[in-house]
Amino acid sequence: MSAPALLRMERLACLRGGRLLFEGLDLVLGAGEAALVTGPNGVGKSSLIRIAAGLLRASAGTVARGGAGALADEGLALDAKLPLGRALAFWARLDGADAAAAMDAMGLARLAAVPVRMLSTGQRKRAALARVIASGTPLWLLDEPANGLDTDGEQRLAAAMASHLAGGGAILAASHQPLGLESAKRVAL
């Protein structure tokens, strides 16, 4: 493959609170590739995502990203008092993007005027995913993206991921659900 990898992790180890979560992990994601991280609770899936995002330092090994990444984890990071549309627009402005299309993609368009604090768990998850979609970054880092989503939400997520991969993006997702990423590399921790 000639194009540089969007995410390259080599001989990665993660030590948290004196416990070795994983070691010797190698993963390379190029354009159009996805990886699904699976494993029981507490095995280090979220830590792996945070290491890939540059938020945690790996205890050993190297991480290189080919471009910017977008992260969706359990942190909503939207101002609770703002209407959803404006709260997402704050991040879209930082990303130099427009949130409207992404809100449409996640079925949030009619919630634009609703304050973030009024949203349900599933709607919050959709909002976090809409921020990732809006970011326009090639690498998506998704920690349990389907948690709290209904069937419609899961289908929208699968469609968004498929079009992202088709557009030359890469996805690293940690989840118990298959997420519709049938072609993804499997990383079992």
Add this chain to the structure above:
Amino acid sequence: MTALLLRELRLAATGGSALLPLLFFLLVATLFPFAVGPDAPLLARTGGGALWMAALLAALLPVDRLVEPDRASGVLDQLAVRGMPEELVALAKLIGHWLSFGPPLMLAALPAAALLKLPADLLLRLELGLLAGTPGLAALTLTVAALTAGLRTTGALAGFLMLPLAVPLLIFGAGMTEQGGSMGAAKLLAAVSLLLVAIAPFAAGAAIKAARD
């Protein structure tokens, strides 16, 4: 950076964190004459120091709203993922916090000075002192807020961390309000304040980074 600063100002305006220190400051100015009695010369002599104490304690109030909500909700993580240096985030927070803390406090000092019967020249020195000293207070608040973010009970710990560090501000700030006080105290106050402002973005940025592990 501009977007971050505007967000800080909006949060301060809507979250009530700008109003609380202000009301606290005025409350102390109202209560102080009840405590020491309505003796005008005594009030004028001690009022400046009392207002500086009030400013110091008022600066402690926003400590749990400045960094912790953004850490808990993941805003700091999202900014870091976008390659925004923590120091820059801290600087935006520092400027935003001072704008919602310093000027309102200087305004509140006007009615407070009237309540304590401070003479005009003393009020002028108090205002100049607050202008020079509140950036330092805001810097301390931000640093302590970043250091205590993620801890369960911040209140008492924040006080123990911040108040000793604020002693120079208190000494030189109150020193400026002494009758016949020289401008030497003003220069030292400005120097201490400048030092705190210069350190704060780096200290708070490092604390935000350290809180992730």
